[in-house]
Amino acid sequence: xIQDNYIVAGIAIAAIMTYLTRIMPFLxxxxxxPNKTVKYIEYNMPVMIMVVLVFYALKDVxxxxxxxxxxxxxxxxxxxxxxxxxxxALLSIFAATLTYMVLVQEVF
Amino acid sequence: MNFFSIFKLxxxxxxxxxxxxxxxxxxxxxxxxxxxxxxxxxxxIFAGAGQFLLLALFATQAxxxxxxxxxxxxxxxxxxYGLSLISTLKDFSWKKHxxxxxxxxxxxxxxxxxxxxxxxxxKVYLTxxxxxxxxxxxxxxxxxxLGQALPFNYKGIEFSLTALFIVLSIELYKKSKLHKPxxxxxxxxxxxxxxxxxxxxxxxxxxLCAMVLILFKKALNDTR
Numbered sequence: 001x002i003q004d005n006y007i008v009a010g011i012a013i014a015a016i017m018t019y020l021t022r023i024m025p026f027l028x029x030x031x032x033x034p035n036k037t038v039k040y041i042e043y044n045m046p047v048m049i050m051v052v053l054v055f056y057a058l059k060d061v062x063x064x065x066x067x068x069x070x071x072x073x074x075x076x077x078x079x080x081x082x083x084x085x086x087x088x089a090l091l092s093i094f095a096a097t098l099t100y101m102v103l104v105q106e107v108f
Numbered sequence: 109m110n111f112f113s114i115f116k117l118x119x120x121x122x123x124x125x126x127x128x129x130x131x132x133x134x135x136x137x138x139x140x141x142x143x144x145x146x147x148x149x150x151x152x153i154f155a156g157a158g159q160f161l162l163l164a165l166f167a168t169q170a171x172x173x174x175x176x177x178x179x180x181x182x183x184x185x186x187x188x189y190g191l192s193l194i195s196t197l198k199d200f201s202w203k204k205h206x207x208x209x210x211x212x213x214x215x216x217x218x219x220x221x222x223x224x225x226x227x228x229x230x231k232v233y234l235t236x237x238x239x240x241x242x243x244x245x246x247x248x249x250x251x252x253x254l255g256q257a258l259p260f261n262y263k264g265i266e267f268s269l270t271a272l273f274i275v276l277s278i279e280l281y282k283k284s285k286l287h288k289p290x291x292x293x294x295x296x297x298x299x300x301x302x303x304x305x306x307x308x309x310x311x312x313x314x315x316l317c318a319m320v321l322i323l324f325k326k327a328l329n330d331t332r
Binding site for chain 2: 013018022023025029030043047048051058071079083084089102104
């Protein structure tokens, strides 16, 4: 069971940090234009963060013992295939999650 | 613009937020977190990927500092949205703070693409943001209550987080002009996954990404 005050503190800090990312440009760049480096980082960092998060979400998979992360690999391929094919984010997420649930509950 | 025509604009977000919010709520109740926290999270944080990430961090009992850094970095992309709204929101009243608070990926996309007369821009922006947040809260609370009430084997539902990140990676990659940052992040992410200590993996990998991005700015800016 996760502690109540831990959850409350976590929600509070996440709320503050999220709001901060949204208010920042209005605080810093009200008068002057952001410089090139700021723009460059803001432009390129999101995709890097997202990719790292994919691996972060997979960090607890045990690749060296059976089933060698096969459920994850198959579901990742399903996600990528569906998304490139249909470009419908919800479809990709739901079909992939369902695939994964069936794999870990019934197959492996 | 009357309420109904604004509502029509938000239907795509409704179709997205209800199911995705429900997935979030189900995941939350799967972690044995009471349903009302789904409400608080969606009311006070209001960030899709950010809230999923918070659940993942809760599950691994991450420290408050880690939650702060990871949330900040993940949502940093929202800064980019604000930048392109500065001049539009300049003439709005104090109510603009709610619009800024609610600047999710989907809300931003709607605000930027909708055809709106300048005279009722503020009202339309506020209504769009409020409707979107309403859908998100509704979806997440529904999912959380459903997860608590219906004893179903939800094992594996956490993959929705991985799938969400994969989908967003593909979307962002397609939009970006540079390809090297994506490839570098794949390498760093992979190395981080197999060799960094689990509890510091996110911070170390993201720090490394930022460092490479800044140190090799010239080489990276050189397209292909």
